Amino acid sequence: MKIKLQPGGDDLVKNRLLSYLNSQLPLKISDVIPIRDHVFLVRTARMYFILKSFESLYRLNLQKAYTASLRKAGFKHSYSFCPFDAKPLYFKNNFYGCLEYITPHRASFTFHTERDRREGLELLKQYHSVSSTLTNSYSSLLPKANLLQKWEDRLALFSSNLKIVNSFVQVSMTHEIISWANYAMEGLKAELNEKDPPVILHGDVAHHNFIRAYNGQLYLIDFDLISMGPRSFDYLQYANRILPFIDWSLEGLSELQTLEGFLKDKAFLYGLVFPADILREWNRIIRENSRLSSSYVNQVVQLTAVQFQERKAFIKKLKDKIDQQ
Missing domain, CATH: 3.30.200.20 (Phosphorylase Kinase; domain 1)
Structure with missing residues (x-):
């Protein structure tokens, strides 16, 4: 690795x-x-x-x-x-x-390239195919994923620290970010129906948990956050992770065959509206008291402010799609 x-x-x-x-x-x-x-x-x-x-x-x-x-x-x-x-x-x-130790390839896995994004998604699909066969063995050992509670807690922490966030980001932006989160949560509470057979979720599909080995094969690592739940939770997180690298394009997501079916599900669309990445990163800054680290804060400010208009246009398309269903 x-x-x-x-x-x-x-x-x-x-x-x-x-x-x-x-x-x-x-x-x-x-x-x-x-x-x-x-x-x-x-x-x-x-x-x-x-x-x-x-x-x-x-x-x-x-x-x-x-x-x-x-x-x-x-x-x-x-x-x-x-x-x-x-x-x-x-x-x-x-x-x-x-x-x-997985000996790494000279070319690291990255969400920057279409090839890697597609290959990572395919590997996640293979992982779910296998982990679904292990649910009976691990159902009593693993927690059930509770996405709504996780996001409610994340939003509450972010909201309680707005004074800090607004020292870096315009109040109008944080106000709209919170409105997106509230809209998404209301929709998820109405539409989320975990009727699909559960799998063992990976829970952290960040780029650093995909390792390209020296032989070119892709590996999935770090199972610290495994839980029981619908595979859509992992795909929702994966989509959220790659969106900044495809210019917040709903059409770009639709071109990924594994995600195509989920984009017809209202709950999944509401989940895409939720600004999970923004809230996660600001909460991390506050929790770790690292807001004085200028390089890290600059990255989070860019995630929040520089991409704001692109994300806003993306969310408008999501809302239109939800209204049409």
């Missing part, structure tokens, strides 16, 4: 982790390189692997079981857990698992 290494770091913690791994694993560990918080690239004389923390032993074991179930059921386009960590690794109040 393609990774961004963090230079420097706490050498004392790193050295302790290196010592701990060498005492617990049947491998000679030569280096431990931080990728992000509690995720490391580990190097041995013969191989690399990823060391990742989990909030509990239960979550670690669930991830091990689920990725093994996916592979057994025929979905091979993801990582496996390495077989050499038979007993749990526990370091500085965190449980860790050892994941297969």
